[in-house]
Amino acid sequence: MKPVLSVSQLTMDFGGLRAIDHIDLEVRAGEIVALIGPNGAGKTTFFNCITGIYTPTGGDMLLAAPGEGGPVRLNGLKPNKVTENGMARTFQNIRLFPNMTVLENVMIGRHCRLHSGIPGAIFRPPANRREEKQIVEDSYRMLEKIGLTGYVNEFAKNLPYGAQRRLEIARALATEPFILLLDEPAAGMNAQETKELDELIVRIREQEKVSILLIEHDMKLVMSLSDRIYVVDYGKRIAEGAPEAIKNDPAVIKAYLGEDIDA
Amino acid sequence: MDYFLELFLGGLTRGSIYALIALGYTMVYGIIELINFAHGEIYMIGAFTGLIVISVLTLLGWNTVAIIIIAALVAMVYSAAYGYTIEKIAYKPLRGSQRLSALISAIGMSLFLQNYVLLAQTSNFLPFPNLIPEFGIVKPIEHIVRSTEIVIYIAAALVMVGLTVLIKFTRMGKAMRAVAQDRDMAMLVGVDVNRVISFTFVIGSSIAALGGVLVASHIGQVNYYVGFIAGIKAFVAAVLGGIGSMPGAVLGSLVLGWTESFFTGYISSDYEDVFAFVFLVLILIFRPAGILGRSQTDKV
């Protein structure tokens, strides 16, 4: 399988602090890959670098749509360009548009796939009307898939926590990505909600044909979902492999149990 | 050479004045990330209060040195009280809401205070007596620098030293730094955030009032509108130096003061006020973190 995302030697410095230290990572088409590590290991920073929110100090990031032409180099692209190229994300601390309705939140996700501009908005030619109708229908379908139709006209801020997390996923999927980055999708969820999320993520992979890279602390979820796992600590990659291998990797156990041997 | 020296010292005076106002801006911004638009008005109220005290005491026939000291102190106390009250009314209820809201509230406060003084006092310029005596030692260089200006330099320097000591070495200073770093965390470790914010407003406002009294006696007049332009320029200085940083505010003020002074002295005085704005626009576009500020990445 060819990789849809390949990151090599990614490095990010904040002042004198090296938050990410030469990390290599690869996600292949249709894979679910987890990125784990103790708090402050640099996982979210990694996401921010590859999605264009931060500009990394060094390294290369390539994104390649499955089955299509050559890869796109992500270095220096703005976040919106990254999304346009097919990589969408959610945020660790939910970042919805609180005073927009649930449907409108998803409709924003459709933005980059459509074109009508200001004249179109004012004069509303037939093409524009069709497009507008299509946005609404597509967005509603997306809500159906994620199971949020009950809230369609509610303000996003009035949703229960778990539903807000799912709405973030719906919004990201609306941009038609082929790779989806989830930043702690299960944070703050109870056992039942986490179980549903597990099923949802598997279903998304099948139905939407996306690869998934996720950061997560819930080890049960990570172990059951992932095809492969990367472990980072202090900005460095300390292990990579299948869940079973990772579980028994001494370096990983050390990082998680915090045995201070060579720090 | 004399002309150059005159412009240099004039720039130093301007810079010291901007610094006295800019410090308040930068302190408040450092702690609650708000451009306190009403800060210029606090400075103006300080100047007005000073003028009122001076007038009353002059009629009572007091000694001039005593008058100027008392006027400055009373102005500082009153401006501090205004700063404290403004924070409680217009900013505190807005903590936690959008930054745009607090900013609009600050603009409203600024507009209110200007018109409050306009209506209660007058729209005319009032002459402000210069009570600072001409010192004997400055006699030989009188044509270049007046003793009022020397008092301004000294006051600005003392304030800077005092603030540095306050921030670096006192408990309150430590608490202020903690709140500026991370308000929630500071609250968790037991810092009384409300008190720290109030204290910041009180200190910033009283420094502005000191500036107000000194400037008014230097320029010789006040009206209700003097705070606005001075406030904007001081803000420019604070941004120039790196907002949130106190040495930055002072440095930015001096740079702005000198640039203005040399510009108007050697080139043209028509566009004196435009200059500060052009400066502001250029800094914000090319180096938004300012001279001493560190560029910060928004937390995601």
Add this chain to the structure above:
Amino acid sequence: MMTFQEIKKSFLAAIWFMFLTFPIMVIKVNTIEKTIEWHWWRMAAVGLGAFGLSFLWRYLIRRKEAGKRKAEVGGEDKQTLVQRLLSNPRFYLPGLIATAVMVVAFPFVFSLYQTNIMITALIYVVVGLGLNIVVGLAGLLDLGYVAFYAVGAYSYALLNVHFGVSFWMALPIGAALAFLFGILLGFPVLRLRGDYLAIVTLGFGEIIRLVLENWNEFSFGPSGIANIPKPGLFGIDLNLQQSTTFIYFLMIALALMTIFVVRRLQDSRIGRAWIALREDEVACQAMGIDKTRTKLSAFALGATWAGMGGVVFAAKTTFINPTSFTIWESIIILCVVVLGGMGSIVGVIIGAMILILLPEYLRAFSEYRMLIFGVILVLMMVFRPGGIISDVRRTYKFEGLGNKTENKSQ
């Protein structure tokens, strides 16, 4: 409840404000005659006022906090009376007809003076709706908005003086120039964070005003430009009464057009992008929206309306000079938007009517106009940041879409 505690709090507030306002309010210095006037009655007024208002203040703060708690547990958002009336077709249609009749009859029923005031109010409606795009929808605090108003006014005045360009030619030219200026100014500054943007736009506004004041050869300096012709109507000679009525209807048409355009923009792909940008810049960008372009479109489009307003303003007053374009003009327009309700069209119209008409009719109160504007800005932000009429988002119904035809109404 008027408990002892409450009275004590108010009493202390009264004492505090009496102390606070003492020098400024009570002592008035006459520096010419070297005398001092004492206005002790003002102190009593402040004390009584503070005593009473502090009860009200605490009551409102408590209510606001209670409202916040309720919203947290997921209570539905309250709709105001006006909103309910507007959404009820039984009131909506007759209301609309009554308004239309009033609007048409106005210049024939009321005096020239009143029609003129109404024109001013309508200009504020138009520029307010323009600023609403920038501040209300896109969340960009533009304090230099009046600069674009000046661009419009001066482009008509100068083009007329030098080239005899007519009002009708100047209207699109003024709008286009303002749009261009919006892009030129917006391009460098829109990368800045919210509060910096406010201060930089304020700076730009002042730069333009100071240039108009100082560059005599170009703008005729502080003395301004006089004898700007009023708009013509197919070359027919209009007397003062007629031409005022004509400008009035012109403004009504312009206002209607603005409402139409803003309404359509609000519910379009671009409009949603503006709102998303206001709500969360980072998330908005991560969803594939080009931040700079979106901001620029809002900024420039808002400027266009200011430009049109400026052209009409110049034509209406027939005289302009830089003093009409101070920062405070920007703040009055901002006040219109804030009072009415950021993002809401009806709100902005109501805001403009209240803020422009009230001070005109309550002459005694006009001296306190700016003071009250300041109070309004603060109080609205503290107690009703959404304005009189807060923005309502469109709801969609899904009949015959998939198998779920849900129309959730709570």
